[in-house]
Amino acid sequence: MRRPPALGPLLLAGVVVAGTLGATAALAAESPSPGTSAELGEPVSGLASASMVPALPPLPNPSATVTREGVLRxxxxxxxxxxxxxxxGLVVSDPATGDVVLDLAAGTPLVPASTVKLATATAVLESLGAGHRVSTTVVAPDPGTxxxxxxGDPLLTAEPQPELYGASLRQLAAVxxxxxxxxxxxEVAVAVDDSLFSPPTLGPGWEAEDVDLCLVTPIxxxxxxxxxxAVECVPDVDPAVTAGRVFAGLLADYGIxxxxxxxxxxxxEAARTLAAVESQPAAALVEQMLTDSDNVSAEMLGHLVGLAESGExxxxxxxxxxxxxxxxLGxxxxxxxxxxxxxxxxxxxMAPATxxxxxxxxxxxxxxxxxxxxSGLPVAGSTGTLADRFDTPETAAGRGDVRGKTGTLTGVSALSGQVVTADGQLLTFSIITNGADDILAARQALDTATSALAQCGCSGGAA
Incomplete structure (x- = not known):
């Protein structure tokens, strides 16, 4: 049996209450954690705690020298x-100088798979701002409903997760x-209103089985x-109604x-607000979306960008x-x-150059x-969609030194991110192949390539 937690005077973290209680409290933003993965064949993935994630490398050192010959070797x-x-297509860049070190068809537009999430993250942070939060509310349009x-909160949970998330349905139910x-x-009837987002709910060019495989839900x-x-894939064909049913069950815990x-x-707008919760700030939403390659989070955030920029x-x-x-941005x-x-x-x-x-x-x-x-890029051998990669002798050098956004679709394998070389130089890279007949072999090859960069002095001398 589910038991309601002790709530004291119902001053709940992260909940803004309207009506007779009139209480307001704020939940401090923490780092995000796992969700539904976006990668093909990876319906779920985990995000390690902050203590497990290697620190980001220092910013680029303009005095270091990287040559095309060293990188190519x-x-x-x-x-x-x-x-x-x-x-x-492949490109390696020296962010200290802004110079492209190696360009192999880097301007060729290719199917990028989840590399697109880098563009989405940029748009979210530029349009909404890193501190932007979205609200989930409960309203009473009439006494019986x-x-x-x-x-549009992609990280709204059923139960409170005070160390990791900003809002939960239990908080809303209690208040x-x-x-x-x-x-x-x-005694009430429960309804849901997800009309903020416009149809369709499935994206253009999605495969028919994407929802069935739990790669995504209707948005x-x-x-x-x-x-x-999830232990096994159970497709959610109507996320809003699912959320409403969870909320209804939680109301019952509190005698409704x-x-x-x-x-x-x-x-x-005239409906009386009973309670509201705020999401994590957009910076945390972006980090989770990138680390877990969460398709649903990405699409919800993309819709919010559209709303902010065009009203749709x-x-x-x-x-x-x-x-x-x-x-x-040029x-x-x-x-x-x-x-x-x-x-x-x-x-x-998208081209690797982009x-x-x-x-x-x-x-x-x-x-x-x-x-x-x-900070949201998965860390090789440690977090997100790279947690179970870089686990061979050929790729050991990349563990902890490679961070990258993965991308996987049928025939597509991609990795775009940053790597610290043997001499401490920071490089950025993007490799996208659209000819990956064997996805696992292509992933291994990408891991091997970026691990080679981690071992490379990348100067004009011996690599």
């Missing part, structure tokens, strides 16, 4: 691996129940973030009877806004085609608005 054996079949209203009882109501302004990795099943109901929260609006933001966008925010679509196109430019922009300084992109 280090990469040549790995690039000869047939697993990295064409079409393929409560409506859970989604605001809503107290408000209802104070008004003399102990809604309301979902329950899954904290614990729920009649009927959860329905959809759009509410107006949709796939098309988010993609347009993201491309416009990258162009406005980044190379030749050949860029975005139709979603996660990279799950086979219709997306991916590296995004990374170099984020590396400007640790006070940069884009810095959460670097």
């Amino acid at each position: 280090a990469l040549a054996p790995a690039l000869a691996d047939p697993a990295l079949a064409p079409p393929i 409560v409506v859970l209203v989604g605001g 809503s129940a107290a408000e209802l009882k104070a008004a003399g109501s102990v 809604s302004a309301l979902r329950v973030f899954q904290v614990e990795p 009877s729920v009649v009927g099943d959860v329905a959809r109901q759009e509410v107006g 929260a949709s796939f098309a609006a988010g993609a347009r806004a993201t491309a416009d933001i990258l162009t406005g 980044l190379p966008t030749a050949g860029l085609t975005l139709v979603d925010a996660s990279g799950l679509s086979v219709d997306d196109r 991916a590296v430019a995004l990374l170099d922009a984020a590396l400007g300084n640790q006070e940069s608005a884009l810095w959460p992109i670097m």
Whole structure:
């Protein structure tokens, strides 16, 4: 049996309460943790605690010298691996100087898979700001109904996670129940309102089985973030209604009877607010999205960018806004085609040169608005979608020294990130292949290539 926690006077962290209680408390932002993974064949993944994550390397050292010959010598054996079949593009950059060290078809637009999330992260931080938060609310349009209203929080959980997350349905249920009882109501119908996001709910170019494989759900302004990795895939075909049913069960814990099943109901501004919770700041949402390569988080954030820039929260609006933001930053966008925010679509196109430019922009300084992109990159052999990689003798040198955004679709394997070389130089890189007949072999080849950079002095002398 589920037991409600001790709530004291119902002053809940992260909850803004309206009505008779009138209590407000704030939940301090902490680091995010695991969610639904976006990578093909990786429905779930874990994000290590902050104490397990190696510190970010120092900012680039302008005095270090990196040559094309040194980099090419280090990469040549790995690039000869047939697993990295064409079409393929590669670029290695020296962020200290802004110079491209090695360019092998770096301007060729390719299917980028989850590399797109680097663009989404940039757009979120530029458009919304690192400190932006979104609210999930409960309103009472009439005495017998409560409506859970989604605001686009991708990390809304069922139970409180005070060290990791900013908002939970239990917090909302506890305060809503107290408000209802104070008004003399102990029986209600529960509805959900996820109308903030415009249709469609599935992205263009997505495969029919993506939802069935738990790679993504239909995109809604309301979902329950899954904290614990799923033992097996159970597709969620209606995240908003799922959230409403969880919320209804939690209301029952506090003595509120729920009649009927959860329905959809759009509410107006005049509806009385019972409770509200705020999300983690956008910086933390971006970090989680990148580390876990969470498709749903990416699409929800992309929709919010579209809403902020054009007033429309949709796939098309988010993609347009993201491309416009990258162009406005002066980044190379030749050949860029975005139709979603996660990279799950086979219709997306991005050149490796664009991916590296995004990374170099984020590396400007640790006070940069884009810095959460670097802190959100998975660490080789440690966190997120790189946690179980770099585990062979050929890739051991990359463990802890390579950070990268993974990308996987049928025939597509990509890795874009940063690496610290043997002489302490920081390099950024992007490698995307669209000829990966054997995904596991392609991943291994990418890991081997970037580990070779980690071992490389990359000067004109011996590598």
